[in-house]
Structures are given as C-alpha cells and as structure tokens.
Amino acid sequence: xxxxxxxxxxxxxxxxxxxxxxxxxxxxxxxxxxxxxxxxxxxxxxxxxxxxxxxxxxxxxxxxxxxxxxxxxxxxxxxxxxxxxxxxxxxxxxxxxxxxxxxxxxxxxxxxxxxxxxxxxxxxxxxxxxxxxxxxxxxxxxxxxxxxxxxxxxxxxxxxxxxxxxxxxxxxxxxxxxxxxxxxxxxxxxxxxxxxxxxxxxxxxxxxxxxxxxxxxxxxxxxxxxxxxxxxxxxxxxxxxxxxxxxxxxxxxxxxxxxxxxxxxxxxxxxxxxxxxxxxxxxxxxxxxxxxxxxxxxxxxxxxxxxxxxxxxxxxxxxxxxxxxxxx
Ligand code: AHM
Ligand code: MG
Numbered sequence: 001x002x003x004x005x006x007x008x009x010x011x012x013x014x015x016x017x018x019x020x021x022x023x024x025x026x027x028x029x030x031x032x033x034x035x036x037x038x039x040x041x042x043x044x045x046x047x048x049x050x051x052x053x054x055x056x057x058x059x060x061x062x063x064x065x066x067x068x069x070x071x072x073x074x075x076x077x078x079x080x081x082x083x084x085x086x087x088x089x090x091x092x093x094x095x096x097x098x099x100x101x102x103x104x105x106x107x108x109x110x111x112x113x114x115x116x117x118x119x120x121x122x123x124x125x126x127x128x129x130x131x132x133x134x135x136x137x138x139x140x141x142x143x144x145x146x147x148x149x150x151x152x153x154x155x156x157x158x159x160x161x162x163x164x165x166x167x168x169x170x171x172x173x174x175x176x177x178x179x180x181x182x183x184x185x186x187x188x189x190x191x192x193x194x195x196x197x198x199x200x201x202x203x204x205x206x207x208x209x210x211x212x213x214x215x216x217x218x219x220x221x222x223x224x225x226x227x228x229x230x231x232x233x234x235x236x237x238x239x240x241x242x243x244x245x246x247x248x249x250x251x252x253x254x255x256x257x258x259x260x261x262x263x264x265x266x267x268x269x270x271x272x273x274x275x276x277x278x279x280x281x282x283x284x285x286x287x288x289x290x291x292x293x294x295x296x297x298x299x300x301x302x303x304x305x306x307x308x309x310x311x312x313x314x315x316x317x318x319x320x321x322x323x324x325x326x327x328x
Contacts, residue, residue, distance in 0.1 A: 005184035008033060008163065008175045015167065024085050024105050025151070028131065029165075031083035032108075035076040036127055036156040036163060037181050039112060042071050044159045047122050059093060061304060066119045069093050072112030072127065080108055087134055088143045090303040092271055097143060097303060107132045107143045109271040109303070115232020126234020127156040128275045144303065147274030147296035155234045155275060162238060164189065166282035172241070191244050191285040191313050198245035198313060199226045201236045209255045211290070213323050214248075233267065237276045237311065241283055246312035246320070247276070251290045265290065265308035269300050273309045280311050287311035292321035 012026055046052045046068060057065040073093035080086045080100060087104035088097050092111040110129040118125050130153040132145040147153075154165040161177030172190075175183035192198075200222060207218060225245055230236050236247050252262040267273050277287035277295035287295040290308035298307065310320050 005178065006186055008165075008183035008186070011173070011175075011186045015170065019170070025131075028080075028083050028085040028106055028108075029152075031079040031085070032076075032129060032154070033163070033183060035079040035112075036158070037177075038075045038079075039072045039127055040156070040158045040161065040177070040181075042075070043068060043122070043125070046119075052120050052122060059095075061092075063116070065093070066113070066116055068119050068125075069113045069116065076110055076112045076127070090143065090270055092268060092304070105134050105136065107134065107145060109274075111268065111271040114234060114272060115230075118230070118232050118235075122159075123232070124157050124160055124230060124235040125232050127158060128234060128271055129154055130271060130275045130278060144270075144300045146299045147269075147277050148294075150274065150278050153275040153278035155237070155279065157234045157238050160235070160238075164238065164241065164279060166279035168282075170282070172279050172283040174241075189241050189283045191241060191280070191283045193313075193315075194244070195224070195313075195315075197243045198224075198316065199228050199239060199243050200245055201227070201229050201240065201247040202249065203229060203231070206250075206252060209252045209261070210250045211253050211324075213326070214250050214320070217320060217323050233272060233276060237279070240312050241279070244313045244316075246310060246316045248310045248320070249308060250310070251308040262306070263290075264306045266306060267309050269295070269298060269305045269307045270303055273307050273311075274298075276309070276311050284314065285312055286314050286317045288317055288321045288324065290324060292323075292325035 051067050055065045055067045059065050085104050086100045086106050086108050088107050090109045112127050114128050115125040130150045132150050151168045156163050163175045163183045166172040171188050173186045174189050178184050249267050251265050255261045273295050288310050
C-alpha cells in the first residue's frame with residue numbers, strides 16, 4: 001500500500017474553504033513556497049557551486065552581503081511578482097519599499113536568508129516572512145503594520161527542509177519536505193507546558209553586555225534549563241517550538257566599547273521578531289521587547305526598525321517581561 005501524505009497546498013485549500021476565504025492567499029502562499037524550495041535548492045548546492053561567499057558589498061544596515069543573500073532576495077521577489085497578489089514588499093536586502101503590483105492585496109515582509117553567519121558553513125539559515133492584508137475598502141493605509149495585524153507568518157529552515165506557518169487565530173503548523181520537493185504531513189504545533197524540556201537560547205558571549213536585570217535573571221534561572229544556540233533565529237526558534245523555553249536577543253547596553261551598544265536591539269521587527277512572535281502566539285506562546293511590551297503590539301515607524309526580542313513559552317516570557325517592566 002502506498003502511504004500518501006497530505007500536501008501543504010491541500011491543507012491550505014481545505015483551511016481556506018473551511019473559513020470561506022478567497023483563493024488569493026493560496027496563490028500568494030504557492031509563490032512563497034516556490035521561493036522557499038528554490039532557495040533551498042540553491043543553498044544545498046551552494047558549497048559545490050561556490051555560492052557561499054561574500055558578495056563584496058555592504059547593505060543599508062552596514063552588514064556584509066553574502067552572495068546567497070542576493071540570490072535568495074532575487075528568487076523571492078521573482079515569485080512575489082509572478083503571484084500578482086502583492087502590492088508592496090519589504091526585504092532585509094533592500095533599502096526602500098519594493099512596489100510590485102498596485103492591484104495587489106497583500107504586503108509581504110521578508111528576510112530571505114536570515115542567520116548570515118551560518119552561510120559560509122552551509123549550516124541552517126531561515127527564510128522568514130510576514131503577510132498583512134491591504135485595506136481594500138477604505139483609503140490606502142500604508143505598509144507599516146504591527147505584527148498583530150499580520151494574517152500569517154512563516155519560516156523555512158533551510159536546508160533542513162522544514163516549513164512552519166502561523167495562521168491568524170487558526171494555529172501554527174509544521175511541514176516537512178519530501179522526495180518530490182513538496183511540503184507534506186501537517187502537524188499542529190503547540191509550545192509544551194512542561195518546563196522539563198524547556199531550553200534557553202541566546203548568544204552567551206553577550207551576556208555581560210545585557211541590562212543588569214536581565215543578567216541577574218539569567219544567573220538565577222539558567223541552571224534550570226538546557227542551553228542551545230545555533231546563531232540563526234529560524235533554527236533556534238524551531239527547536240523552541242518543539243521543546244519550549246525562550247529565545248532572547250536582549251538589548252546590548254553594557255558593552256565595554258560603548259560604540260558597540262545596541263540599545264534598540266539587533267533583530268528587525270517586521271521580518272524577524274514579528275514573524276516569530278506571530279508563530280509563537282499561534283502556538284500558545286508570546287514575545288516581548290526590552291520594555292516588556294508585546295512584540296505584536298509595536299507599531300513600526302520604519303521598515304528596517306530593530307527591536308530586542310524575548311520569545312517562547314508564555315510563562316517564561318511573562319516572567320522576564322515582569323522583570324523588564326520594573327524600572328532598574
Ligand atoms: P542577520 O539578519 O544578519 O542574519 O542577523 C540575524 C541573526 C539571527 O538569525 C540570529 O538569531 C542572530 O542574528 C544571531 O546574532 P549573533 O551572531 O549576534 O548571535
Ligand atoms: Mg536577518
């Protein structure tokens with residue numbers, strides 16, 4: 001007997017039909033999944049084809065651009081354009097807003113290759129995206145949406161072949177790539193309640209540069225949990241979704257070289273922090289910034305805005321949020 005698996009597209013079709021929705025979102029998701037597969041293909045053969053090096057450029061955020069950053073950006077834009085459903089896109093790899101189709105229905109915010117330090121080694125990176133819907137009835141409402149207004153957010157862990165999608169008020173689901181390059185076998189993901197499996201994930205080299213309250217919390221609590229850090233948000237967050245715990249990238253405020261402080265945080269709000277915050281909410285978790293404010297409530301002022309991030313199991317994030325809300 002052949003064992004057939006439900007494909008992502010079939011899962012989504014049924015979801016849309018059940019909720020009486022249009023097919024536009026399906027067409028957009030088909031484009032995003034095509035981009036994810038194509039990036040996966042380019043990355044898998046990247047070392048052999050000499051594509052894992054630097055592009056010799058520095059992006060608008062002052063960071064070294066890798067060849068794969070550019071390839072992944074180009075691939076994603078191609079598919080977003082051909083979907084015909086996107087009005088504007090915001091990419092980590094592009095300074096300005098990318099105007100695509102004035103008739104489009106969706107805003108897409110994406111980081112096509114997140115976790116750049118893993119690229120030269122061919123180790124896991126992420127393709128992260130958030131989707132908001134344009135206001136079709138009223139006046140044009142711009143593209144700067146808070147995460148709570150996203151209708152979906154997702155991430156591919158590449159080249160691992162996993163895809164996770166959070167759907168507004170409908171849960172978070174994980175899929176695996178099969179031999180035919182289809183994402184299959186939907187599984188609903190709920191962050192585990194049991195602290196026994198919880199993990200902490202942060203760049204330990206930075207710990208003495210954090211706010212004193214955060215340092216104290218780490219000292220008092222770290223021995224209770226396992227510690228894991230891959231250096232690529234999608235991979236670290238993927239573990240968390242399955243095991244529970246908390247990923248954090250706190251503000252850097254006590255660096256011995258004050259020029260290296262990052263009081264605004266490192267990660268980007270619209271296409272990194274809000275994406276994992278959305279997925280986490282749909283999996284029963286939560287996410288806050290350095291003031292203990294929910295990430296999904298932050299109204300971005302600019303599209304490459306940064307934020308500190310604490311995301312994961314609700315109880316643990318609430319614990320650190322109450323520490324952060326108290327004045328130092
Ligand atoms: P990038 O967009 O330049 O790749 O940076 C984002 C990445 C995240 O994926 C990861 O969680 C974090 O930066 C790691 O930073 P660090 O190397 O400082 O630990
Ligand atoms: Mg990034």
